[in-house]
Amino acid sequence: MRAMVLAAGIGSRLEPLSNYIPKPLIHIGGRPVMEHILLLLKKHGFTDVISNTYHLADSIENYFNTAIQEQNNSQSQATKQADLSGIKLQFIREPQLSGVAGGIRRCSDFLKQSTACIIMGDALTDLDLGYIYKKHLEAASKGCIVTVAQMQIEDTRNFGVIQTDASNRIIAFQEKPKPEDAISNWASTGIYFFEPEVYEHLPSEAEAPFYDVAKNLFPDLLAKGKYMQAIAVPANTYWADIGTPDQYLDSLEDISKGKVKLELKNSISASAKIASDVELIGANEIADNVEIASGVRLENSIIWEGAKIAQGVTLTRCIVGPHAQVAANEKHSHQVLANHALSI
Numbered sequence: 001m002r003a004m005v006l007a008a009g010i011g012s013r014l015e016p017l018s019n020y021i022p023k024p025l026i027h028i029g030g031r032p033v034m035e036h037i038l039l040l041l042k043k044h045g046f047t048d049v050i051s052n053t054y055h056l057a058d059s060i061e062n063y064f065n066t067a068i069q070e071q072n073n074s075q076s077q078a079t080k081q082a083d084l085s086g087i088k089l090q091f092i093r094e095p096q097l098s099g100v101a102g103g104i105r106r107c108s109d110f111l112k113q114s115t116a117c118i119i120m121g122d123a124l125t126d127l128d129l130g131y132i133y134k135k136h137l138e139a140a141s142k143g144c145i146v147t148v149a150q151m152q153i154e155d156t157r158n159f160g161v162i163q164t165d166a167s168n169r170i171i172a173f174q175e176k177p178k179p180e181d182a183i184s185n186w187a188s189t190g191i192y193f194f195e196p197e198v199y200e201h202l203p204s205e206a207e208a209p210f211y212d213v214a215k216n217l218f219p220d221l222l223a224k225g226k227y228m229q230a231i232a233v234p235a236n237t238y239w240a241d242i243g244t245p246d247q248y249l250d251s252l253e254d255i256s257k258g259k260v261k262l263e264l265k266n267s268i269s270a271s272a273k274i275a276s277d278v279e280l281i282g283a284n285e286i287a288d289n290v291e292i293a294s295g296v297r298l299e300n301s302i303i304w305e306g307a308k309i310a311q312g313v314t315l316t317r318c319i320v321g322p323h324a325q326v327a328a329n330e331k332h333s334h335q336v337l338a339n340h341a342l343s344i
Contacts, residue, residue, distance in 0.1 A: 001133075002114050003046040005037055006190075007121035008054035008094050008103050013244045016338040020322050021304070022056040023122040023243065025063060027287055028302075029255050030265025032063065033242060034121040038084055039263050044129040046117050047087050050110045052103040054094045061091050099212040101202060108199040115140065118192040124251050125239040126261040127191060135231045136193040139168075145198050146170075146221065146228040149191040151239060155179060158241075159187035160214040162230045170228040173218050186230065188214065189239050201226075245319055245336055253300060256283035272303075293328075 011018035014026070024034035031039075034051075041049060053060050064084070071085040092106050104111065104118060111118075115136065117129060127149060136147035148170070150162050156179050163172040163183045174183050192213075201221060203211060211217065221228060233239065238260045242248045254260055255267075267283075268274075272290040281299040286292070290303050293311040300317045303309065307320045310328040320326060321338035 001046045001117070002048045002050075002111060003041050003117040003119065004104065004107050004111055005034060005041075005049060005051040005119055005121040006100060006103060007034060007060055008052045008057075008097060009122065010055045010097075011122070011243060014248070017245075017304075017319065017321050017336060018055075020338075022060055024060055025056075026122070026242065026248070027285060027304075028124060028242065028248070028252055029260065029262060030267050030285075031263075033124055034060070034064070035067070035084065036124060036262050037119055037121055038064075038087055038089070040125070040127070040129065041117065041119070042084070042087055044133070046129065049087060049089045050092060050107045051089065051121065052092050052094055052106060054097055057091075057093050061093075064089055097210070098205070099210045099216070101211040101213045101217040102205070102209070104194075104213070105199070105202045105205070105211065108202065111194065112196040112199045114196070116194050118194060120190045120241070122243060123190060123239060123241050124260065124262075125189070125191070125237070127189070127237050127239060128234055129191075131234055132191070132231055133193060135229075139227070139229050140195055142227070144227045144229050145195040146218070146226070147193040148228065148230045149189045149233050150186045150230040151189055151233045151237065152185055153187045154185070156182040156185065156187065162186045162188055164230050168229045168231060170218075170222065170230050173214060173222070175214050186232070188230075189233065190241075248319065249300060249302065249317055252285055252302060253283045287322075 007024045011023035025032040068084045068087060068089060071083040132149050153159055156177050161174040161177055161182050161184055162170055164170050172183055240247055240251045242251050268286045269288045271288045272286045274292045275294040277294055278292050279297040283300050284298050285302045287305040289306045292309045295312040296309050297314045301315045302319045304322040306323040308325045312329040313326050314331040316333040318332050319336045324337055
């Protein structure tokens, strides 16, 4: 079965971190977040995958092309279910950002061969894709061309909000309303199932160089009277957009509390050099080739590849960028430490 992983975004809310590493390669739970997405797709039978890239495209393409090739060549069968082997992944590089639906348009020749799953490459989720797919096929037999996975939220300001009728048919969309103005508290997760007909309704690049799903495609389909539905994700589903430092750290804590049901790896790299008296409190993620000196105290923090933490440092709910250095005895709380400190 076919799927598309959206991976072209810049990740501006994670700057300056996303200046060095694209959002799909941000590590959490011992893996890049997009690797969790690919493993989720594989688990539910979606192994023919395409992904659009733009920002730091070489990094994304090189990582996954190498990882898939190495894991396909591995002789060990014991880990096959928990790795990327068997996934056929291809990339299409965008010359400029063209919106979510614009990226889908660029991949439409591949996607229109069958029903396809469209999913963000920077969301952390354990959603039962098979359940949503089954609901989509049931409705598709009655003319439905789009299914949106939706979930209830408290604050609507960062989400596309959906209103449905009693049969789950979508009757209205609203993009990021204030809670008091929202037509519902049901939000799109950015996970969709499309029938091939959808791509017939995408305008050409000349007609609409930038074309979004929530702001353009879905309202246009509604205006044409097309049948779209929204299905609530099953209870206890985990979903989070880790596109902000706060949510990134929150999700790391959620993993440590067992709230996320994914193929997790050790969050502390075996190649990290950590002094024996370093104090690790709560949930911490320490990447490859990190050096942490004596007397350091880390609490609910994320240390990216190659960073060096000098003696006596205390970090509370901080993110240290790749190859950044934290000087001896510094104390930081709720900050991103890259070339300079930013409060979060």
